[in-house]
Amino acid sequence: MKEKCAVFGIVSREEVFDRIYLGLYSMQHRGQESAGITTFSEGKIHKHTEMGLVADVFKNIRLAGNVGIGHVRYSTTGTSEIKNSQPLIINYSEGSFAIAHNGNLTNYNDLREILERRGAIFSTNSDTEVIAQLIAQEHIKAGNFVDGIKNAMKLLEGAYSLTILNDKGQVVAVRDPWGFRPLSLGKIPSGHVIASETCAFDLIDATFIRDVKPGEIVILIDDNVISEIGRTEKSKHCMFEYVYFARPDSVIDGISVYQARKNLGKNLCEEKPTKADIVTAVPDSGTTAAIGYHHASGIKYSESLIKNRYTGRTFIMPEQKTRDLSVKIKLTPIASEVKGKDVILVDDSIVRGTTMRNLVTLLKKSGAKKVHVRITCPPVMYPCFYGVDMKTRKEFAATEKTVDEICKQIGADSLHYNSLEGLVKSLGIEKESLCLACLTGEYPIKEKQAKLKV
Numbered sequence: 001m002k003e004k005c006a007v008f009g010i011v012s013r014e015e016v017f018d019r020i021y022l023g024l025y026s027m028q029h030r031g032q033e034s035a036g037i038t039t040f041s042e043g044k045i046h047k048h049t050e051m052g053l054v055a056d057v058f059k060n061i062r063l064a065g066n067v068g069i070g071h072v073r074y075s076t077t078g079t080s081e082i083k084n085s086q087p088l089i090i091n092y093s094e095g096s097f098a099i100a101h102n103g104n105l106t107n108y109n110d111l112r113e114i115l116e117r118r119g120a121i122f123s124t125n126s127d128t129e130v131i132a133q134l135i136a137q138e139h140i141k142a143g144n145f146v147d148g149i150k151n152a153m154k155l156l157e158g159a160y161s162l163t164i165l166n167d168k169g170q171v172v173a174v175r176d177p178w179g180f181r182p183l184s185l186g187k188i189p190s191g192h193v194i195a196s197e198t199c200a201f202d203l204i205d206a207t208f209i210r211d212v213k214p215g216e217i218v219i220l221i222d223d224n225v226i227s228e229i230g231r232t233e234k235s236k237h238c239m240f241e242y243v244y245f246a247r248p249d250s251v252i253d254g255i256s257v258y259q260a261r262k263n264l265g266k267n268l269c270e271e272k273p274t275k276a277d278i279v280t281a282v283p284d285s286g287t288t289a290a291i292g293y294h295h296a297s298g299i300k301y302s303e304s305l306i307k308n309r310y311t312g313r314t315f316i317m318p319e320q321k322t323r324d325l326s327v328k329i330k331l332t333p334i335a336s337e338v339k340g341k342d343v344i345l346v347d348d349s350i351v352r353g354t355t356m357r358n359l360v361t362l363l364k365k366s367g368a369k370k371v372h373v374r375i376t377c378p379p380v381m382y383p384c385f386y387g388v389d390m391k392t393r394k395e396f397a398a399t400e401k402t403v404d405e406i407c408k409q410i411g412a413d414s415l416h417y418n419s420l421e422g423l424v425k426s427l428g429i430e431k432e433s434l435c436l437a438c439l440t441g442e443y444p445i446k447e448k449q450a451k452l453k454v
Contacts, residue, residue, distance in 0.1 A: 005086075005102040005387075006030040007183070008070040008200060009163035009171040011220040012191035017063050020070040023193070023200040025054045029247060030102075030196060031072035034085035038098040039065030040169045045098050049085040066191075067171060069163040071100035084126040087165070092136040094145075097166040099135075101128040102181045102196055103159030104387040106445050111155065131160060146228060149174060149217055153230040157445050159238075159386035161212075163194055171220040177233035178444055179214030180386045180435060182241055182252045185225070192220050197250040211253050236435040236444040240388065242427050243377045244348040248288050255428055258288055263426035264376035264418060265292025265346060272416040273297070274372050277341035280304040282359060283331070286347035289376045293346055304338045304345075304363060305331045331359065339367030349377040350406065350417075353397035357410040370413040376426075378417050379403075382441040 006027035010016045020037050035057040036049030041064045050057040054072060071086040087098040105111065105127040112122070112130050120133045134155060139148030145166060159180035164172040173194040175183045186193045186206035193206050201208055212218055214235045219226040238245075241252055248258040265288070279299045281290035284307065294301035308330050343363060350356050350373075360371045379398035393399045397406050407415035420439060424431045437443045 005071060005073045005100075006196040006200075007100040007102050007161055007163040007173075007194070008196070009068070009100075009165070009173055009194035009220065010188075010191065011067050011169075011171050011222065012188065013066060013223070014190045015064065016066055016068045019188070019193070019204045020068050021054065021058055022203045023195055024070045024072050026200045026203045026247075027195070027197055028054055028072060030245065031074045034073045034082070035071065036073075036085050036087050036100070037063055037068060037070040038087045038089065038165055039063040039068035040165055040167070041065035041067075043167075045089060045096060045165060045167060047087065047089055047098065049082070049087070051082055051085065067165060067169045069098060069100050069165045069171060071163075084124045084128075086126075086128055087163075088124065088126075088128055088132055090129075090132040090136050092140070094136070094139050095167045097132070097135075097145075097164055099128060099132045099165075100163045101126075101131060102161040102183075102387065103176065104385060105130060105156060105160065106158040106385050107156075108158075127158075131156065131162065135164075146172070146217060146219065150228070150230040153177070153215070161196060173212055173218040173220070174230065175212045175214055175216055177215035177231045178236040178435070179253070180236060180238050182237075182246065182250075183212040184252075185209045185212055185218060191223055192225055194218065194220070197246055197252070199247040199250045202249065208251065234444070235433045237429065237433060238386065238388075238435050239423065239427065240349075240377075240384075240438070243423075244285055253429075260427050261288035261348075261376065262292035262295070263428070264423065265289035265294075266296040267418055267422040267426045268346065268374045268376060268416065269293045269296035271419060271422055272374070274344055274374075274414065274416075275342070276344045276370075276372060278302040278304070278337065279344045279346065280337075282345065282347040282356075283307040285349075286345075286376070289348065290344075290346035293344065293374065297344075299344065302337050304334055304343060304368075305359065306334060307331055328358070328362075331362070333362045333366040335366040338363050341368060342370040342372070343368045344372045344374055345412075346374045346376070348375070349380055350375055350397050350410070351380055352395050353406065353410050356412075360411045364411070371411075372414045373407070373410065373412040373416075375415070375417045376423075378420050378423055378439045379406075380438050382438050384438045385443070385445075386435065386437075388438070 008023040087100040108127040138151040161181040161183040162174040
């Protein structure tokens with residue numbers, strides 16, 4: 001199971017490389033496979049991408065220019081290799097542009113086949129290039145770049161938050177009509193910025209202006225912001241952004257991620273009051289919710305697991321043996337905090353159950369009498385097709401298992417998930433505006449795609 005990506009864009013009267021670097025650095029949690037930056041200066045688009053973390057990719061690297069975009073990546077559609085790193089640059093008869101993408105197309109195969117029949121030649125196997133090729137072809141037909149994007153949006157199905165740098169020195173940001181993935185607009189004294197999360201604004205001293213609306217196209221030219229609507233659908237914001245993916249200090253579509261997670265922890269306590277000696281968290285994903293549980297219950301909050309900050313997220317590690325080992329490397333129990341105690345352990349989700357089983361075992365080996373597991377998200381039971389790489393049900397712990405059976409599988413003394421109603425209430429967003437497909441199997445975009453004309 002892999003996460004998504006992050007995109008960044010900026011137009012300024014000053015050099016922008018440092019701000020792009022810092023913006024990507026602050027969103028490193030959204031992608032650790034590759035990183036890239038493109039800037040525009042002297043009439044040219046300059047690019048540097050590599051596999052690895054931001055700090056390593058841009059060591060001793062600088063790109064000149066007052067305009068640029070950036071990207072950090074986890075692969076969803078497309079393999080994890082340098083050819084799929086972003087931003088991608090497309091050259092065509094009307095010029096060139098660079099593009100960075102957060103999300104996943106559900107009609108990728110249909111569109112790629114159609115584009116190939118039209119004569120498109122692909123150099124990657126990512127859906128980002130499909131978006132880019134489609135925009136280029138629609139630009140040629142429409143005669144205007146933004147109109148080309150609008151026409152492309154009529155054919156694109158799925159999740160896509162984009163930043164685009166064209167050869168006119170403009171940055172264009174696009175959010176899909178459902179608003180699956182976050183995208184925000186900010187202001188710096190010398191210009192404007194776009195970022196997947198508002199936490200990027202804090203590091204570069206940008207002021208948050210507003211979220212980019214679902215279906216909106218935002219064009220940054222000099223110090224001006226132009227807004228156009230490309231296509232509209234019913235908003236369906238990904239609930240996992242609030243539960244797990246986003247940094248707690250981000251604000252997404254008007255909702256504080258930190259407050260939402262505290263509310264989730266509080267709701268866990270209200271739904272399933274439990275006697276225990278301490279409330280603790282799986283760091284960092286469960287920390288804020290555990291604080292909410294602690295406040296609601298009055299039970300002492302304590303650290304019981306110490307995280308090694310120099311390891312990646314087990315959530316996205318591909319091999320089972322690697323994941324099992326990584327849990328032991330990544331988290332170490334504090335025996336003095338749990339020995340002889342009943343522990344309430346809070347986390348955001350159980351996907352396979354491997355990590356939670358190992359953690360419960362570690363706590364009990366360290367002397368915990370009982371471990372009561374509390375999960376802020378209802379059971380994950382269905383694949384996601386909108387930017388989270390969990391496309392099979394066979395490894396989900398909740399597939400064809402009851403809560404009691406999952407509890408036994410992970411070795412806990414009790415297990416409780418937030419109810420769907422509790423999740424919705426805690427987030428403070430109308431149920432109709434949330435994508436809950438991985439919990440309910442009710443997909444905003446139906447699997448059967450509309451027939452597209454060649």
